[in-house]
Amino acid sequence: MARNLPYDTADLREKDSEHVIHPWGYLKSTDKKDTLILADSEGIYVSDTDGEKFIDGPAGMWCVNIGYRNEEMAQAIADQVRRMTYYSPFGKLSTPPYAELGAKLAELAPGDLDRCFFATGGSTAVDSAIRFVWFYFNVIGKPNKKAVIARQWGYHGSTYLAASLCGKPRDKTYMDLMSDRVHHLEAPNPYRRPDGMSVEAFRDQCVKELEDKILELGPDNVACFIAEPILASGGVIVPPPGYHKRTLEVCRKYGVLYISDEVVTGFGRLGHMFASEPVFDIVPDIITCAKGLTSGYIPLGAFIASERLYQDILASNAETAVFSNGFTYSGHPVACAAALKNIEIMEREDICAHVRKISPHFQERLRGLGKLPLVGDARGVGLMGCVEMVKDRKTKEAFTWETGVGAKVDQRCQENGLILRPMGHLCVFSPPLVISPAQIDRMFDIMHKAIDATQDELVKAGTWKG
Numbered sequence: 001m002a003r004n005l006p007y008d009t010a011d012l013r014e015k016d017s018e019h020v021i022h023p024w025g026y027l028k029s030t031d032k033k034d035t036l037i038l039a040d041s042e043g044i045y046v047s048d049t050d051g052e053k054f055i056d057g058p059a060g061m062w063c064v065n066i067g068y069r070n071e072e073m074a075q076a077i078a079d080q081v082r083r084m085t086y087y088s089p090f091g092k093l094s095t096p097p098y099a100e101l102g103a104k105l106a107e108l109a110p111g112d113l114d115r116c117f118f119a120t121g122g123s124t125a126v127d128s129a130i131r132f133v134w135f136y137f138n139v140i141g142k143p144n145k146k147a148v149i150a151r152q153w154g155y156h157g158s159t160y161l162a163a164s165l166c167g168k169p170r171d172k173t174y175m176d177l178m179s180d181r182v183h184h185l186e187a188p189n190p191y192r193r194p195d196g197m198s199v200e201a202f203r204d205q206c207v208k209e210l211e212d213k214i215l216e217l218g219p220d221n222v223a224c225f226i227a228e229p230i231l232a233s234g235g236v237i238v239p240p241p242g243y244h245k246r247t248l249e250v251c252r253k254y255g256v257l258y259i260s261d262e263v264v265t266g267f268g269r270l271g272h273m274f275a276s277e278p279v280f281d282i283v284p285d286i287i288t289c290a291k292g293l294t295s296g297y298i299p300l301g302a303f304i305a306s307e308r309l310y311q312d313i314l315a316s317n318a319e320t321a322v323f324s325n326g327f328t329y330s331g332h333p334v335a336c337a338a339a340l341k342n343i344e345i346m347e348r349e350d351i352c353a354h355v356r357k358i359s360p361h362f363q364e365r366l367r368g369l370g371k372l373p374l375v376g377d378a379r380g381v382g383l384m385g386c387v388e389m390v391k392d393r394k395t396k397e398a399f400t401w402e403t404g405v406g407a408k409v410d411q412r413c414q415e416n417g418l419i420l421r422p423m424g425h426l427c428v429f430s431p432p433l434v435i436s437p438a439q440i441d442r443m444f445d446i447m448h449k450a451i452d453a454t455q456d457e458l459v460k461a462g463t464w465k466g
C-alpha cells in the first residue's frame with residue numbers, strides 16, 4: 001500500500017471544514033485541524049493522506065467485510081458500469097444482476113424468506129420493511145395494526161422512520177422523530193441488569209416486557225417487533241441466551257411480525273451469511289440487510305420477506321394494491337453486481353468458516369481487556385467487540401459523554417496504527433473479516449496499551465481513582 005498519493009492534507013482539511021456537514025458531526029467544534037482524511041486502503045488497512053497506515057478496527061462502518069481494494073470486485077463493478085450502467089426496476093422493469101441477486105438472497109436467507117426488496121442502504125431497507133408491514137396489514141384487512149415495537153439502544157438508520165425506531169438517547173436531542181407509532185422496550189443488556197438478578201431471570205423479564213407491551217397496546221394494534229440480533233451501534237449489546245427465540249415465540253403468539261435487522265450481523269460478521277437461524281435459532285418474518293452485502297464497495301440494502309406474507313397479499317381482495325415505495329437507486333444494477341461478486345468471493349474463500357475459526361481468539365483477547373481496571377465490560381460475539389469504560393467497576397457508573405473516554409482511547413490507538421469507533425464511554429470494533437490471528441493480536445495489543453495510557457491520563461487529571 002506504500003503508494004505516493006498526491007494530496008495536500010492541509011488544503012483538504014480546510015475544504016472539508018468549510019464546505020461539508022459531517023454525519024453525526026459536532027457542528028460547534030471549531031478545531032478541524034485533526035480531521036483524519038483517508039486516501040488509500042488494502043486488505044484490513046487504510047492510510048491517510050500523509051501515508052500513515054492504520055488497521056481498520058470498525059471495517060469502515062461495520063461493512064468492508066472482504067477487505068479493501070479487492071481487484072476482482074473492482075473488475076466486476078467496472079464490467080457492470082460498461083455493460084448496463086443503470087436502469088430502474090420500477091414496475092415491470094428489471095436488470096440481470098437485480099434478478100440474479102434476488103434469487104441468491106432467497107437461497108441464502110433462512111426458511112421461506114424468499115422475496116427481496118432492494119433499497120439503497122440500511123436505513124432505506126428498514127424504512128421499506130416497515131412500510132411493507134403496514135402495507136401488508138392494510139391489504140389483508142387489518143389496518144389497525146400500526147404499532148412498531150423497538151428497543152432502547154437499538155439503531156436502525158437515519159431516515160425519519162428508521163431514526164424514529166432508534167433508541168440511543170443522545171441521537172434524539174435536537175432531532176424531531178415520529179412518536180405515535182413507535183414504542184421502545186428496555187435494552188436487553190445483561191451488563192446493565194438489576195443488581196442481584198441472574199441473566200436468565202433478566203432474559204425472562206425482557207421477554208415479559210415485550211409481551212406486556214403487546215397486551216397493553218392490544219395485539220390487534222401491533223404490527224411488528226424490530227430487533228438487531230446484536231445491538232451493534234448501541235455498544236455491541238449481546239442479549240441473554242434464549243432471548244431471540246423467546247421473543248419470536250411471543251410475536252407468533254399475538255400475530256406480530258418479527259423483523260430481524262441484520263444490517264450489521266449479515267454477511268459473515270458472526271460466521272454465517274445470516275445470523276438469525278444458525279446463531280440465534282430464529283426464522284423471522286423479515287430480515288433487513290445492507291453493509292456487508294456489498295462489503296461497502298457500493299451502497300445497497302434489502303429486506304427479504306417471508307413468501308407467506310407475499311402469498312397473503314396475492315390472496316387478498318386488494319386488486320389494485322401497489323407497494324408505492326422505492327427509490328431511483330433501488331437495486332442499482334452496479335450495486336447488485338457488486339453484491340453478487342461479494343457473495344461469490346465470500347463463498348469461494350469460505351470467509352464465514354474463517355470467521356468461525358478465528359472468532360474464539362478474537363473474543364478471548366477481547367475478554368482479556370475486561371480485566372483492565374478502567375474497563376467495566378468487554379463484550380462481543382463473532383468479529384464484533386465493545387469495551388465499556390466505567391468510573392467504578394463495582395457500581396458500574398459510566399463516564400459522562402463529555403469525558404470523551406472512548407475518544408481518548410481511540411486517539412491513543414490511532415497514534416499506534418489502529419482506528420476504533422468511539423462512542424462516549426464505549427469503543428466498538430468489527431474489523432474486516434479477512435483479518436488474521438496475528439493481526440488480531442496486534443489490534444488488541446494496541447488497544448491494551450491505549451486503555452492503560454488513557455487510565456494514566458485520567459488519574460493525572462483527577463477524573464478517575466480506580
Ligand SMILES: Cc1ncc(COP(=O)(O)O)c(C=O)c1O
Pocket residue numbers: 121122123124126155156157158228232233261262263264290291301
Ligand atoms: C442495525 C442497523 N440497521 C440499519 C442501519 C442503517 O444503515 P445505513 O447507514 O446503511 O442507512 C445501520 C447502520 O449502522 C445499522 O447498524
